[in-house]
Amino acid sequence: MSEIIYVDNNATTKVDPEVLNEMVPYFDKYYGNPSSMHSFGGEIGKKIQEARLRIASLISAHPEEILFTSCGSESNNTAIRSAILSNPLKKHIVTSRVEHASVKNLCDVLSHQGYRISYIPVDSQGNVDLDFLAACLTEDTAIVSLMWANNETGVIFPIESIANMVKSKGILFHVDAVQALGKLSINMAKLNVDMLSVSGHKIHAPKGIGALFLKKGTKFSPFLIGGHQEHGRRGGTENVASIIGFGKAAELASKSLISDHERIKTMRDTLETELIHQIPNTIINGEKSTRLPNTTSISFEYVEGEAILLMLNEFGICASSGSACTSGSLEPSHVLRAMGVPFTAAHGTIRFSLSKYNTSSEMHRIIEILPNIIQKLRNISPFWKA
Numbered sequence: 001m002s003e004i005i006y007v008d009n010n011a012t013t014k015v016d017p018e019v020l021n022e023m024v025p026y027f028d029k030y031y032g033n034p035s036s037m038h039s040f041g042g043e044i045g046k047k048i049q050e051a052r053l054r055i056a057s058l059i060s061a062h063p064e065e066i067l068f069t070s071c072g073s074e075s076n077n078t079a080i081r082s083a084i085l086s087n088p089l090k091k092h093i094v095t096s097r098v099e100h101a102s103v104k105n106l107c108d109v110l111s112h113q114g115y116r117i118s119y120i121p122v123d124s125q126g127n128v129d130l131d132f133l134a135a136c137l138t139e140d141t142a143i144v145s146l147m148w149a150n151n152e153t154g155v156i157f158p159i160e161s162i163a164n165m166v167k168s169k170g171i172l173f174h175v176d177a178v179q180a181l182g183k184l185s186i187n188m189a190k191l192n193v194d195m196l197s198v199s200g201h202k203i204h205a206p207k208g209i210g211a212l213f214l215k216k217g218t219k220f221s222p223f224l225i226g227g228h229q230e231h232g233r234r235g236g237t238e239n240v241a242s243i244i245g246f247g248k249a250a251e252l253a254s255k256s257l258i259s260d261h262e263r264i265k266t267m268r269d270t271l272e273t274e275l276i277h278q279i280p281n282t283i284i285n286g287e288k289s290t291r292l293p294n295t296t297s298i299s300f301e302y303v304e305g306e307a308i309l310l311m312l313n314e315f316g317i318c319a320s321s322g323s324a325c326t327s328g329s330l331e332p333s334h335v336l337r338a339m340g341v342p343f344t345a346a347h348g349t350i351r352f353s354l355s356k357y358n359t360s361s362e363m364h365r366i367i368e369i370l371p372n373i374i375q376k377l378r379n380i381s382p383f384w385k386a
């Protein structure tokens with residue numbers, strides 16, 4: 001394959017070589033089961049504890065508050081299921097219109113199982129309606145589940161003030177921090193949040209490893225029933241190498257959080273400024289909101305996002321579309337629809353998400369190529385009148 005420019009880091013990230021190095025011996029040299037009585041297996045338990053400590057310290061939590069899962073989706077499912085199982089009389093769930101599929105689709109399923117779901121709307125900049133949220137909270141509410149940062153637009157929700165509002169009513173609060181981890185500073189010691197989901201593969205650890213922060217004293221009901229692993233809170237033999245990798249990635253993230261993200265934000269801002277300047281009828285979604293430093297969702301009116309992606313792909317540029325037509329329908333993403341992005345723009349939306357591995361020369365290459373692609377597509381669009 002020719003040299004690629006990978007700008008799809010909200011989908012997944014490259015495993016850091018330091019992470020991989022730390023993982024490798026746990027496949028072939030130290031392959032024991034941490035639950036075994038012999039020391040060959042038992043020693044591995046200490047490495048798992050070290051990883052737990054590293055993740056806890058990235059978010060200022062206690063190691064016992066970290067529960068390993070298989071991914072961010074499992075963490076989200078665990079949190080919501082635990083809340084409703086632990087509070088069987090409460091039949092109301094509050095979430096937003098722009099959540100990840102692992103929250104959105106679970107809530108849809110639960111709505112057919114006797115639960116009432118309130119979906120908080122967002123404004124045109126992707127900001128959640130706090131008055132709507134306040135009005136939703138009732139004695140029947142089992143849990144409020146909201147994302148910290150949106151995977152498509154990067155828009156950040158004011159989690160601290162929402163937490164205070166939700167907890168003042170004594171309601172469980174879960175935060176999906178999968179896109180926030182390693183990009184924003186997270187301090188669970190100060191934050192009034194009961195459960196928080198994170199995932200390894202968004203911070204240069206491998207795919208298939210996640211964690212759930214569970215505040216001390218929070219009532220909990222396991223999602224995966226099995227052995228005594230994770231103190232009986234999640235059955236199943238631990239994914240040892242990936243847990244160790246996640247721990248290392250967390251340690252690296254805590255060292256470079258500020259420095260990396262200043263550089264990444266500068267590159268993202270250059271990309272946005274130049275594309276807006278060179279391409280007419282271009283909109284940055286959520287531009288006026290506080291956003292993750294690495295993410296931009298850009299709509300080019302009167303063109304199809306999928307066509308843009310295919311043409312970018314020819315140049316080795318890997319981005320993603322904000323109008324994923326995974327179901328084969330031509331519906332734009334639920335996030336853009338919730339923000340009221342006009343149909344003509346929502347269809348032509350591309351998400352670029354950067355990481356520490358991107359360079360400014362890669363941004364210049366995109367800036368050089370993309371205006372021509374959009375012009376070519378507009379020239380054959382029946383809707384474009386230049």
Ligand code: PLP
Pocket residue numbers: 010011070071072073074076100102147149150151176178179199200201208210
């Ligand atoms: N939540 C958000 C906001 C995400 O962006 C993602 C993944 O893209 C997930 C949850 C799910 O994480 P995982 O891929 O580890 O299941």
